[in-house]
Amino acid sequence: MTFEFTAALSPNGQIAVPSDVAGQIPAGKELHVLLTWEALADTSSSYRALGRKLEEANYASSEDSVYDSLA
DSSP states (O other), X not given: OOOOOOOOBOTTSOBOOOHHHHTTSOTTXXXXXXXXXXXXXXXXXXXXXXXXXXXXXXXXXXXXXXXXGOO
């Protein structure tokens, strides 16, 4: 069975399960937990992504398009 809900981490490191969901989980049942969140933009990875885009743009320049006509 799968449930999806939004929650926040409390200052003491706890995540509350909504009561309607908790009421459907048998006591003592082992759970598989997957946590996801939107990470803040990392400037170093942003620079890397920009570098990749620039490199791809340079690769697709008009000089390289000569090879596209060879078939």
